[in-house]
Structure formats: C-alpha cells, structure tokens
Amino acid sequence: xxxxxQAYAKKLxxxxxxxxxxxxxxxxxxxxxxxxxxxxxxxxxxxxxVTLRNGYHGASPFLMGATALSTWRYATPTGFGxxxxxxxxxxxxxxxxxxxxxxxxxxxxxxQQSGQCSAASKxxxxxxxxxxxxxxxxxxxxxxxxxxxxxGASSNSRAATSARRSRLCARRxxxxxxxxxxxxxxxxxxxxxxxxxxGRGGHLAGVARTLAEALHFNTFGGxxxxxxxxxxxxxxxxxxxxxxxxxxxxxxxxxxLQRLRQSNQLIGDVRGKGLMVGVELVADRASRAxxxxxxxxxxxxxxxxxxxxxxxxxxxxxxxxxxxxxCVTEADADATVEAIGEAIKAxx
Amino acid sequence: xxxxxQAYAKKLxxxxxxxxxxxxxxxxxxxxxxxxxxxxxxxxxxxxxVTLRNGYHGASPFLMGATALSTWRYATPTGFGxxxxxxxxxxxxxxxxxxxxxxxxxxxxxxQQSGQCSAASKxxxxxxxxxxxxxxxxxxxxxxxxxxxxxGASSNSRAATSARRSRLCARRxxxxxxxxxxxxxxxxxxxxxxxxxxGRGGHLAGVARTLAEALHFNTFGGxxxxxxxxxxxxxxxxxxxxxxxxxxxxxxxxxxLQRLRQSNQLIGDVRGKGLMVGVELVADRASRAxxxxxxxxxxxxxxxxxxxxxxxxxxxxxxxxxxxxxCVTEADADATVEAIGEAIKAxx
Numbered sequence: 001x002x003x004x005x006q007a008y009a010k011k012l013x014x015x016x017x018x019x020x021x022x023x024x025x026x027x028x029x030x031x032x033x034x035x036x037x038x039x040x041x042x043x044x045x046x047x048x049x050v051t052l053r054n055g056y057h058g059a060s061p062f063l064m065g066a067t068a069l070s071t072w073r074y075a076t077p078t079g080f081g082x083x084x085x086x087x088x089x090x091x092x093x094x095x096x097x098x099x100x101x102x103x104x105x106x107x108x109x110x111x112q113q114s115g116q117c118s119a120a121s122k123x124x125x126x127x128x129x130x131x132x133x134x135x136x137x138x139x140x141x142x143x144x145x146x147x148x149x150x151x152g153a154s155s156n157s158r159a160a161t162s163a164r165r166s167r168l169c170a171r172r173x174x175x176x177x178x179x180x181x182x183x184x185x186x187x188x189x190x191x192x193x194x195x196x197x198x199g200r201g202g203h204l205a206g207v208a209r210t211l212a213e214a215l216h217f218n219t220f221g222g223x224x225x226x227x228x229x230x231x232x233x234x235x236x237x238x239x240x241x242x243x244x245x246x247x248x249x250x251x252x253x254x255x256x257l258q259r260l261r262q263s264n265q266l267i268g269d270v271r272g273k274g275l276m277v278g279v280e281l282v283a284d285r286a287s288r289a290x291x292x293x294x295x296x297x298x299x300x301x302x303x304x305x306x307x308x309x310x311x312x313x314x315x316x317x318x319x320x321x322x323x324x325x326x327c328v329t330e331a332d333a334d335a336t337v338e339a340i341g342e343a344i345k346a347x348x
Numbered sequence: 349x350x351x352x353x354q355a356y357a358k359k360l361x362x363x364x365x366x367x368x369x370x371x372x373x374x375x376x377x378x379x380x381x382x383x384x385x386x387x388x389x390x391x392x393x394x395x396x397x398v399t400l401r402n403g404y405h406g407a408s409p410f411l412m413g414a415t416a417l418s419t420w421r422y423a424t425p426t427g428f429g430x431x432x433x434x435x436x437x438x439x440x441x442x443x444x445x446x447x448x449x450x451x452x453x454x455x456x457x458x459x460q461q462s463g464q465c466s467a468a469s470k471x472x473x474x475x476x477x478x479x480x481x482x483x484x485x486x487x488x489x490x491x492x493x494x495x496x497x498x499x500g501a502s503s504n505s506r507a508a509t510s511a512r513r514s515r516l517c518a519r520r521x522x523x524x525x526x527x528x529x530x531x532x533x534x535x536x537x538x539x540x541x542x543x544x545x546x547g548r549g550g551h552l553a554g555v556a557r558t559l560a561e562a563l564h565f566n567t568f569g570g571x572x573x574x575x576x577x578x579x580x581x582x583x584x585x586x587x588x589x590x591x592x593x594x595x596x597x598x599x600x601x602x603x604x605l606q607r608l609r610q611s612n613q614l615i616g617d618v619r620g621k622g623l624m625v626g627v628e629l630v631a632d633r634a635s636r637a638x639x640x641x642x643x644x645x646x647x648x649x650x651x652x653x654x655x656x657x658x659x660x661x662x663x664x665x666x667x668x669x670x671x672x673x674x675c676v677t678e679a680d681a682d683a684t685v686e687a688i689g690e691a692i693k694a695x696x
Contacts, residue, residue: 027375028568031408038409041424059564060379061386062410062427074562076389077428079410214422216407220376225577 002224008231015234025222030058033066033144035216037079040142042210048140050130053087054315056151057144066144069152069315083140085130088123089155091269091280092288095119153278153319155271242326246274252330253277253322256337264344266291266299277322279340280314290316295347302343308336350572356579363582373570378406381414381492383564385427388490390558396488398478401435402663404499405492414492417500417663431488433478436471437503439617439628440636443467501626501661501669503619590674594622600678601625601670604685612692614639614647625670627688628662638664643695650691656684 009023026032037049049066051057057066062079064072068087090096096119131139149155220226237243254272257279261267268282281291281299291299296318303310303320311321322336357371374380385397397414399405405414410427412420416435438444444467479487497503568574585591602620605627609615616630629639629647639647644666651658651668659669670684 028379028566030379031376034408034410038422038424042422059566060382060408060410062382062408070562072563074386074390076386079427080425214418215420218376218407229573 002227004224004227004231005222008227008234011231011234024218025227026218027221028058030060030063031218031221033058033063034060037062037066037142037144039211041081042213043206044141046136046138046141047081048083048135049081049142049144050083050085050127050135050140051144052146052149053084054089054149054152054155055084055087055144055146056149057146071315072151081141083130083134086123086126087149087152087155088120088126090119091155091271093119093123095122148273148276150276150323151313152315153280153313153321155278155314237326240327243274245328246326249328249330249333250274250277253333253336256333257340260337260341260344264341266344266348272322275322275324275326275328278314279320279322281318281320290314290318293317299343299347302346303339305346306339306342308339310336310340350575352572352575352579353570356575356582359579359582372566373575374566375569376406378408378411379566379569381406381411382408385410385414385490385492387559389429390561391554392489394484394486394489395429396431396483397429397490397492398431398433398475398483398488399492400494400497401432402437402497402500402503403432403435403492403494404497405494419663420499429489431478431482434471434474435497435500435503436468436474438467439503439619441467441471443470496621496624498624498671499661500663501628501667503626503662585674588675591622593676594674597676597678597681598622598625601681601684604681605688608685608689608692612689614692614696620670623670623672623674623676626661627668627670629666629668638662638666641665647691647695650694651687653694654687654690656687658684658688 005025009025012023013021024035026035040049041047051066051068053068055066055068056072057063059067059072060079061076064074064078065080065082067073068084087093146152250273253275254270254277257267257270257277261270265285266281266283267279268285268288269278269280271278271280281296283289283291283295290296296312300310300312300320311323313319313321320340324332324336353373357373360371361369372383374383388397389395399414399416401416403414403416404420405411407415407420408427409424412422412426413428413430415421416432435441494500598621601623602618602625605615605618605625609618613633614629614631615627616633616636617626617628619626619628629644631637631639631643638644644660648658648660648668659671661667661669668688672680672684
C-alpha cells in the first residue's frame with residue numbers, strides 16, 4: 001500500500017468544509033459525475049436529476065442526458081431522468097442579469113434604482129417551475145450544476161442564483177452535485193464549496209450503507225502516481241499563491257477586455273471569473289446575432305498570428321475561451337488583450 | 349504537442365492486425381466500453397448489445413447493464429438494451445465443456461470417443477437462440493465479451509466458442525467489442541485479436557463519419573505521462589519476453605494446481621490461461637456446492653499466513669483468483685501451489 005492516496009485525500013479534504021471528509025478517486029470528471037448521480041439516486045431513492053441548459057457534465061453515454069448542449073449529444077438514447085432547466089444567462093437569457101449591464105433596448109429594467117438585479121428572481125421562478133412541473137412532488141434526486149460553465153464558454157450562472165438555488169434544493173432533501181474538470185475548481189480563483197454528495201441529504205453513513213448494497217471499485221482511480229502528482233500540484237498552488245494569482249491576473253484580463261469592448265462593436269460580451277474568461281463575438285450588438293463563422297475563423301487565426309492561442313466555445317462557436325495556466329502574469333494578460341484587439345482589426 | 353501519444357499509438361497498433369490502425373485513448377476500461385457501445389450503436393443504427401453471463405464490463409451506471417453479475421449491479425435502472433446471454437462455463441454450465449474433463453456423473457458424454465467437445469455446439473445454439481428471440485432479425489449492434497472472464501474468476505469461455513461466436517456475429521454486420529482491463533490482454537500470454545470496433549461492420553471511415561455527428565473528447569485520455577508509461581511498459585514486456593513468461597510460468601502454476609486438485613477434495617476446478625488462474629473451492633465435488641463462507645475465509649487467511657496474497661472472486665466468492673505480476677518466476681509459482689496446499693490443510 002502506498003501512502004500517496006491518503007496524503008492526497010487529506011490535503012484535498014482540508015480545503016473543504018469539515019462535513020466533507022471522505023474522498024473517492026475516479027479517473028475523470030465523467031466517471032465522477034456518473035458515480036455522483038448513481039449515489040444520489042440510490043441514496044435518495046428518487047430519480048430525476050436537474051441540470052442547467054448550456055451545461056456540460058461529461059461525454060459518457062449516461063451523462064449525455066445531463067449535458068444540455070446539442071453539440072455534445074448523439075442521436076441515441078442517453079442516460080434518462082435528466083431534466084434540463086433554464087440557464088440564468090446574463091447575456092442571452094430571457095431577463096439578462098447582473099444589473100442587466102448589457103441590456104437590450106427592449107428590456108425594461110429598474111435594477112439600477114433598487115441596486116438589486118430582479119432577473120435573478122425570475123430565473124429562480126423558472127427553476128421552481130421545473131421542479132413543480134417536471135419532477136415528483138418530493139423533489140429530484142440531485143441538482144447538478146457547474147460553478148461556472150466551462151464548455152459553455154465561461155457563462156457564469158452562479159453569481160445570480162447560487163444561494164437561492166441551494167435554498168431550493170435544501171427545501172427538498174436532494175443531493176447537490178459538483179461539476180466536471182471543465183469547470184476548473186481552482187481556476188476561477190475560489191475554492192468550490194459544494195461537492196458530491198453534499199447538500200442536506202448526503203449523510204455519509206447513509207451513502208456508505210447505500211453503496212454497500214453492491215460492489216464498486218475503480219481499477220486506476222486513486223493510483224499512487226496520480227495522487228503524488230495531485231499532492232504536488234496542491235502544494236505548488238499554495239506555495240506560489242496561484243489562486244490569488246488567478247484572481248489578480250483574471251481581474252486585469254477582464255478589465256482590459258472590457259475596455260476593448262468599449263471600442264469594438266464586434267465584442268458583444270466579456271465575462272468570467274478569475275482565469276476562466278469568455279469573449280463573445282457578435283455581428284450585431286443590438287440583436288446579439290453571433291459573428292458569422294468565416295469572420296470568426298479569420299479572427300481566431302489572427303489571434304494565433306498575433307501570438308496568443310485561445311479556445312473556441314459557446315453554442316454558436318462564437319466565444320473566445322480564455323483559460324490560461326494558473327501561473328500566467330499580468331504582462332501575459334496585457335499581451336492577450338492586445339493580441340485580441342489586433343485580431344479584431346484584422347478580421348473586420 | 350507531445351510526441352508521447354503518437355509513439356504509444358504506433359507501438360500498440362503494431363501489435364494488432366493491420367486493419368486496426370487507429371487508437372483513441374480513454375482513462376479506464378469503463379470509459380472504453382462506454383464509448384465502444386455508443387460507437388457500435390451509432391454506426392450500426394441498431395440497439396441491442398449481447399454480453400455473456402458472469403461477464404464484467406465496467407462499473408459505470410451505463411455499463412452495469414452489460415455487466416452480468418448481480419454482485420456488481422445496484423437496484424437502479426442501468427444502461428438498457430443489453431442482452432445477457434448464456435455463458436459457456438465448462439465447470440458450472442449446463443453442458444460442461446472442454447472434453448467435459450470435470451463432468452458430473454449425470455452427464456452423458458461421448459466426447460472422449462469423438463475427440464470433439466459437443467458442449468461447444470450446445471452453447472453456440474444457446475447464443476443463436478438469444479439472437480433469434482431477444483434481438484431484431486437484423487442482429488444486435490454489438491457483441492461484448494471478455495477473452496477470459498477476469499472478475500468472473502478466470503472462467504475461460506473463449507476456448508470453447510470464440511471462433512463460432514465470431515462467425516455468428518460476422519453473419520450479421522455488428523461490431524465485436526473488447527473487454528475491460530480486468531481481462532488482461534497481455535496477462536493470459538497472447539495478444540488479443542478482437543478490438544473495438546472490429547468485426548465486419550467496423551469500417552473506419554464509417555465510424556469516423558458517425559462520430560463527426562457530434563463532438564467527443566477526453567480531457568485526460570492520452571495524456572503524455574500516461575502514454576510514456578504505456579510505451580515503457582510495452583518495451584519491458586517485449587524486452588523481458590514477459591508474455592512468454594506468462595505462458596511458461598502459468599503452465600507450471602496450472603499443472604501444480606491440477607496435481608493439488610487430485611489430492612484435495614476441496615478443489616473443485618482449476619482453470620485459466622497464462623497468469624490468469626482460478627481455483628474454485630467446493631464443499632462437495634459431486635454437487636459442486638461452493639465451499640461455505642467461513643471455511644473459505646479461513647482458507648483465504650491461511651494462504652496469506654503461508655506467505656502468498658491471492659484474490660477472491662466468482663459469483664459465490666469461492667474462487668481464489670491468481671493474477672500475479674507478469675514477471676513472476678517458476679519458483680514463485682511453486683511457492684504459490686505449496687502455500688495453497690498448506691492453506692487447504694489448515695482450513696480443513
């Protein structure tokens with residue numbers, strides 16, 4: 001027996017609330033979510049699992065039902081019992097959000113006066129409706145959501161509704177599940193506080209009893225090499241204060257991109273948290289029509305030619321996904337903003 | 349980009365038939381089988397997947413339907429469309445097998461005269477019936493079987509029916525899928541020749557076209573570190589002739605255990621291939637009643653006290669699973685046989 005898995009588990013759980021004191025290591029986010037949903041269903045003796053549109057939860061044939069993006073779903077029956085609820089998207093959602101900073105002319109918004117974003121309540125009402133109409137009265141087995149939608153191009157629904165969502169779930173004793181690797185627990189600069197099988201229902205003894213009904217194991221999960229790497233990574237994150245770096249550099253990146261947006265009509269939205277940033281490109285700001293694919297491709301190539309490699313994402317493939325390594329510097333952030341600025345000029 | 353994944357893929361495919369020239373790396377056997385079934389269904393536009401009883405194909409909620417062992421299945425709807433067919437088990441199966449070397453008194457068997465085991469034809473007829481009655485006329489999407497049942501305690505159904513099974517599947521253009529890590533491709537001393545999505549239906553261009561209908565990726569699959577490890581392992585297997593070692597030492601282990609069986613009524617069956625060996629313990633040889641759990645536990649502990657760590661398996665938990673590292677020696681094999689012999693005395 002190697003001490004590596006125990007050492008890693010100890011270091012990881014030290015970063016979580018005290019009631020989350022047990023680790024089970026899998027090989028991927030998909031495997032983790034597969035197991036999380038199974039545990040939630042077995043433990044709660046319920047069935048429905050609520051996820052949010054535009055969310056990505058894994059590519060296994062089971063989780064394709066949880067992943068609410070047609071780009072990632074095949075025309076074959078997927079895992080069933082998943083209910084894809086409305087996503088409180090501040091840019092493309094029905095009611096905007098976050099003080100409706102990018103509001104359409106047609107929106108009537110009195111948020112500025114009250115200082116409270118009324119959109120959040122409307123999205124919460126949508127979720128209430130989903131629970132009311134598409135789940136049994138007792139509630140769902142689990143609620144599965146990303147703290148920030150990675151594959152969905154850094155769309156951040158958490159800020160708007162996280163607290164209220166938790167309250168919704170808490171009212172019904174369901175499990176509350178965590179995202180896949182794509183959501184980057186550390187990357188956005190904060191520890192993530194909700195884990196599987198957290199939430200009111202996830203009492204450890206009960207979960208253990210449930211899992212003892214059959215056998216479960218994982219051949220490679222928690223292998224000593226991977227655990228040693230994980231421990232070293234946690235050490236470096238702490239020693240080099242990389243989460244703080246994500247926050248500081250991320251803020252600089254976001255500010256720079258917001259400035260760029262003011263002078264570039266092609267940038268419809270700039271969003272994100274820490275170093276998970278999305279820049280949504282549009283052909284028209286008022287209608288928010290996505291930038292046409294050929295122009296998007298030109299812009300994408302021009303960014304590369306300007307010296308920065310970025311990802312592409314979002315449902316229309318019109319969002320630059322910036323998720324650089326946690327160790328990038330403010331100078332890197334400035335260079336990125338400059339490169340995107342040049343690329344937009346080149347693509348115009 | 350690291351050259352490690354390409355190097356590993358090249359080395360791996362060199363060991364396979366020329367038509368299997370493309371690798372896609374996943375993180376585990378479960379992930380590989382999840383994807384294999386998805387690909388087979390999408391490509392064939394069929395649904396049913398035939399697996400064998402006593403087989404283990406993964407612990408994901410989807411594959412629990414393929415895994416035909418109640419020990420590994422939870423009371424929750426699993427992946428559907430899996431048909432668990434009869435397993436041609438030479439020891440516990442209806443018709444024995446392999447010249448019915450361990451035949452029950454009640455069996456009438458003329459194999460010894462003809463030199464041909466007639467059991468195989470009967471098992472094949474069972475599979476024909478499964479296809480006839482539980483699948484659509486066009487046939488299943490895939491046939492998923494282990495070359496040797498690892499979790500099912502080294503029960504080897506391949507020797508009996510592999511060729512005929514392949515012919516059965518070939519008659520219908522379905523994919524023919526490979527086992528999980530538990531079946532140990534190298535461990536039993538031979539390369540495994542059927543891979544996903546092999547079989548008549550698995551034309552590469554068609555599979556690629558099918559997968560282009562949506563997006564699929566794997567965050568950690570094919571990571572450079574794992575690929576470098578894999579390449580090094582393949583090198584060591586070749587350089588130290590470890591597959592030949594599996595065959596030679598395995599043969600010695602099997603012969604020793606067969607001798608032990610002659611003088612020990614508790615040993616009902618000795619089986620396996622290479623270094624995947626099972627020793628089935630029984631309370632009664634004629635009825636093949638499994639050894640009672642307390643005696644089994646004593647025997648298990650006594651083996652450990654005699655200096656050898658073995659696994660436990662089989663549906664009744666009454667099989668010693670011997671799957672030592674590929675580098676063990678003939679002296680190790682002899683010591684193992686001796687330890688098990690001592691343990692049986694102690695447990696008696």
